[in-house]
Amino acid sequence: MDEFINLSSSWPTIQRWLLIGGVALAIFLLFVFFARKSKRFLRVRLVRRMDDSLLANFLAGIFSTLIILIGLLIVLRVIGLTGIVSGLLAGAGISAFIIGFALKDIGENFLAGIILAFKRPFRVGDIVDIGGIRGTVLAMNLRDTQVKTADGKDVFIPNGMILKNPLVNYTIDGFLRYDFMLGLDYGSDYNAALDLIRKSILEVPGVLTQDKLPQVWVTEMGESTLNIQITFWVDTFERAISDAVVKSSAILTVLTAMEKAGFNMPARIVELKNYQSESLKTATPDSL
Numbered sequence: 298m299d300e301f302i303n304l305s306s307s308w309p310t311i312q313r314w315l316l317i318g319g320v321a322l323a324i325f326l327l328f329v330f331f332a333r334k335s336k337r338f339l340r341v342r343l344v345r346r347m348d349d350s351l352l353a354n355f356l357a358g359i360f361s362t363l364i365i366l367i368g369l370l371i372v373l374r375v376i377g378l379t380g381i382v383s384g385l386l387a388g389a390g391i392s393a394f395i396i397g398f399a400l401k402d403i404g405e406n407f408l409a410g411i412i413l414a415f416k417r418p419f420r421v422g423d424i425v426d427i428g429g430i431r432g433t434v435l436a437m438n439l440r441d442t443q444v445k446t447a448d449g450k451d452v453f454i455p456n457g458m459i460l461k462n463p464l465v466n467y468t469i470d471g472f473l474r475y476d477f478m479l480g481l482d483y484g485s486d487y488n489a490a491l492d493l494i495r496k497s498i499l500e501v502p503g504v505l506t507q508d509k510l511p512q513v514w515v516t517e518m519g520e521s522t523l524n525i526q527i528t529f530w531v532d533t534f535e536r537a538i539s540d541a542v543v544k545s546s547a548i549l550t551v552l553t554a555m556e557k558a559g560f561n562m563p564a565r566i567v568e569l570k571n572y573q574s575e576s577l578k579t580a581t582p583d584s585l
Contacts, residue, residue, distance in 0.1 A: 328368025409456035480522030503543035
């Protein structure tokens with residue numbers, strides 16, 4: 298009977314806390330919903346205005362996070378924990394130090410993300426190399442940047458690591474150069490061979506023929522061949538043909554043209570000389 302009386306007397310308090318908790322939860326869910334909608338709306342508008350999806354996504358993410366934080370502060374005020382939380386953070390110095398140390402990496406990556414978003418050393422779709430990780434940039438958020446490697450792996454690189462390490466962007470200006478070597482037989486018509494290579498490489502689909510022309514030159518005199526280097530450029534903004542296909546087509550086109558023209562491209566030649574005028578001893582089938 299006493300327990301029932303105690304429960305009856307405390308029921309108004311329970312109802313009050315249930316009401317406060319329901320209101321706080323409803324407010325928080327409302328702010329989360331508003332944050333998601335505003336993030337989507339702001340991202341579309343920013344992409345139209347600045348034509349940079351990476352920066353637009355990052356700024357929209359920051360705005361969405363701020364809305365959620367504001368909602369969380371309002372929820373704490375509704376519950377009545379604002380003063381308690383402020384007192385704990387202001388009075389417990391060691392706790393603040395521990396929390397700050399624990400969140401150091403998160404804060405570092407967040408600030409690095411802001412710097413990268415405004416400095417913009419890469420965009421979505423750029424091919425980059427960060428600390429030995431090479432791939433295509435897919436997205437950047439408040440903590441890390443998502444890069445997809447050539448073998449299909451998704452690598453999430455912390456923004457702080459990107460800011461601290463050398464970053465190589467292969468496609469920031471839209472142009473990427475490829476090259477390959479070719480060995481020409483000594484005694485060939487060298488100038489005719491160079492002209493044929495230049496003419497053949499210009500016929501390969503995907504090779505730039507206006508802004509950046511292919512280059513062909515002799516690099517060195519090897520042991521068995523005259524080594525020729527062929528370089529060409531591709532437009533990374535035009536992805537109708539992949540770079541690997543363009544390079545493969547360039548090599549095959551040059552080799553086919555050289556072989557049809559009668560140019561010899563030998564492998565390494567080993568010359569044996571006998572200074573004693575004696576026949577070389579070789580194994581015979583009977584001795585095996």
